[in-house]
Amino acid sequence: MTIDFKDPSHITQEAIAQLNQELAEKSPRQILKFALSQFDSIGISFSGSEDVCLIEMGHKLRSPLPVFSLDTGRLHPETYQFIERVREHYGIDIEILSPDAQQLQDFVKKKGLFSFYQDGHKECCGIRKVAPLRNKLSGLSAWITGQRKDQSPSTRSEVPVIEIDEANSQGDRKLIKFNPLANWSSKEVWDYIRLSEAPYNALHEKGFVSIGCEPCTRPVLPNQHEREGRWWWEEETQKECGLHVKE
Secondary structure (H helix, E strand, C coil), X not given: CCCCCCCHHHCCHHHHHHHHHHHCCCCHHHHHHHHHHHCCCEEEECCCHHHHHXXXXXCCCCCCCCEEEECCCCECHHXXXXXXXXXXXXXXXXXXXXXXXXXXXXXXXXXXXXXXXXXXXXXXXXXXXXXXXXXHHCCCCEEECCCCXXXXXXCCCCCCCEEECCCCCECCECCEEECCXXXXXXXXXXXXXXXXXXXXXXXXXXXXXXXXXXXXXXXXXXXXXXHHHECCCCCHHHCCCCCCCCC
16 A cells, blocks of 8 residues: 655555555565655664664665664663664664753752652653653654564554554644564564674673663563563553653
8 A cells, every 4th residue: 555644634544554454464674664765754763672673674775874862861881882882883873862951950859860769750751751752753754663562561562563653743743653573572583683793782681671771670580571670660551651652
């Protein structure tokens, strides 16, 4: 199916659902190639191992490859080193997005550096992650993520390979989101990383699977799901920061 993404009237839930059925049969590289060919104003969100797969697939499909990453100010040292290794390995520019300095200063002054242990992570994530991302996405027509269905059975089990991003669309402007790895498993991600010799975060060698901010991430034990290492003090179904869900 062909959609004219420049015409908002063509971007309907029905049209996107039909295109999703067609693209779901394609490989992640084919989905990524389609996404990059359809939009000039598009970006790849980069933070973890899944996103490295997208960069590995995409760096030969488009130059310059549009990649951005969120710096919350609370990442592990290993994560900052990882970002730099990816930049050097692929010879790409990575746009670093930071929180609004005044908003963050006011928040920390009022609630301290660890309020999320008492009242949940949503407010902190809202300032450090969601607001900078939405500011970035307001200038894009589409973006690409490394979301997978099996990352969080309670919140991501229905992740499509293409969707209208309801959480980040504004008014009549419909933002398109691609999830080329939606149908891949964690094993497939790591098989691809090893085969392509792509860089990865050194924390993976220390028992970390899903990696976020340093205070909110810990290693998982054998047979634990990867998301159990994120915000472990909170109820299981709340393990999202707001980047992919409508508030």
